[in-house]
Amino acid sequence: MKSTKRCTEDLYRKILRLQQMHFNEAVVYLSENAELLQTPLIVDHNKFLVGYHSENIRQFAPRYYRMSSIFLHQYKRQN
Incomplete structure (x- = not known):
C-alpha cells in the first residue's frame, strides 16, 4: 500500500x-x-451532469426503466 x-x-x-x-x-x-473528483461527473452521449441531483440523474436511465419506476411508485401509493 x-x-x-x-x-x-x-x-x-x-x-x-x-x-x-x-x-x-x-x-x-x-x-x-x-x-x-469530490462531486460525481456523469457523461452520456449528449448529456452531462455534475453533482448528484436525484431528479436529474434519472435522465441517464433507459426510458423503459424510468416508466416502470413511475408505475411502481404510483402502484405503491394506491396500495
Missing part, C-alpha cells in the same frame, strides 16, 4: 496535469481518474 505522502504527491501531479488540459481532454482524463 502506498504511503499517505506518496498518494498526496501523485494526486497533486494529476491535478496539475488536469489544469493544463483542454476541456474534452480533461473530461476523458477525469473519467479515467475519478479519484480527483
Whole structure:
C-alpha cells in the first residue's frame, strides 16, 4: 500500500496535469481518474451532469426503466 505522502504527491501531479488540459481532454482524463473528483461527473452521449441531483440523474436511465419506476411508485401509493 502506498504511503499517505506518496498518494498526496501523485494526486497533486494529476491535478496539475488536469489544469493544463483542454476541456474534452480533461473530461476523458477525469473519467479515467475519478479519484480527483469530490462531486460525481456523469457523461452520456449528449448529456452531462455534475453533482448528484436525484431528479436529474434519472435522465441517464433507459426510458423503459424510468416508466416502470413511475408505475411502481404510483402502484405503491394506491396500495
